[in-house]
Amino acid sequence: MKDLVYLPDVVTLGLCESTCNGCGMCIKVCPHDVFELSGKKAHIVNRDYCMECGACAMNCPLQAITVNSGVGCAAGIINGILRNTEPTCGCSESNVNCC
């Protein structure tokens, strides 16, 4: 099946290539094949595939990656607006597919 791609040119993903030491952790944790390793540096090759889950930034030992991660979920954003907080899952603790 072809890859599903959401809206183009919106994600907040950033990578500081001069800080990167090429450990490759971001490639291992990314669920959407956003990064590639070449010349001992990671590069963003599929930016629009990014879903801002934050796994890469979380696991980058040099903090070379920044992303404004959060729930890509309309209900979560509405909850956030209603409660005046960050977008959050409003579903019960044990809801499986809340975002």
Place this chain on the structure above:
Amino acid sequence: MNNSFLTGTLSIADSIIPVVSDKIRFKDFIGAVRVRWGIKRDNYRVNPGLYAIGSPGQESDVFVSANYKLSFDALRKNLSGENGWILVLDTKGVNVWCAAGKGTFGTKELVSRIRTVSLEKIVNHRRLILPQLGATGVAAYKVKDETGFNVHYGPVRASDIKKFIINGYRADRDMRKVTFGFRDRIKLIPNDFMYGKYWLMGAMAILFLISGIGNEGLSYKDFSGEGGPAILKVFLGYVSGIVITPMFLPYIPGRHFSLKGFYAGSMVFLILIMLKYSSGNIIEILSWFLIITTISSFLAMNFTGSSTYTSLSGVKKEMKISVPFQIGFALIGLVLQVVGKLI
């Protein structure tokens, strides 16, 4: 919570570890069906801690999981025939990916769980295998600093775990990628369907009340003829957004989920017209178009939360465009509905 998956205990390094079965029984299957439909979800937890599968020793691998029973079952089923340890984190009964996003499947919980079960005494290696989707909450390098254990991110799907081990603890590109195929999507439908049930009932009630308005003013005597069809049309808008849009997601044009939902709702409306189900004057027909497509669009937009590829920034952008349209459509639809009854 039933613990029918426990088969005995095992003694190692002064600890007594419960042993779990690698078989999924009929009871587990029924539980899975129930939990998908949102019935007794809160009971579907496994006690956090360390478990054994097969007859593991000090060399055996340690697999980390969430205490949501569906996650746990998927892991033990796919470890059948292997000997290993399963370290269950307390994720409050939430699956790995959602829990990682919330931080409950996280560095802090993993570090403290390793210490609670004294994992360093039970195994003589320092390898942990985590599901890849747990990476959103766990910083591997911090776990290494604090406990000495090396986190190896395994495949996204538990079904690839044996391949991952044979591969020398390396997940290849396909194992790392999250997909969102037909089966993945339809599994999520029941829970979403149940989740919005009160909104559905509310919308049905409003349109049912409006359907009773007669052309001699507010006379409420028309329920018998139009109340049923009104409820059905609302229901079809709901089905369009929550069932049809997710099912055909890749094939419906547009990238915005709300637009996909609008198209699906338009198709449902066209079918109703072709079946000559939508009676009434042109204003009523237009009103039903607006109402059905808005319900479908709004619910489809909410499916962004279940999808595996939408970003927060993207959904915010989508909502800025779509929500004003949805509010406008809904208000105009309701006004026309009343006007159509009165003329």
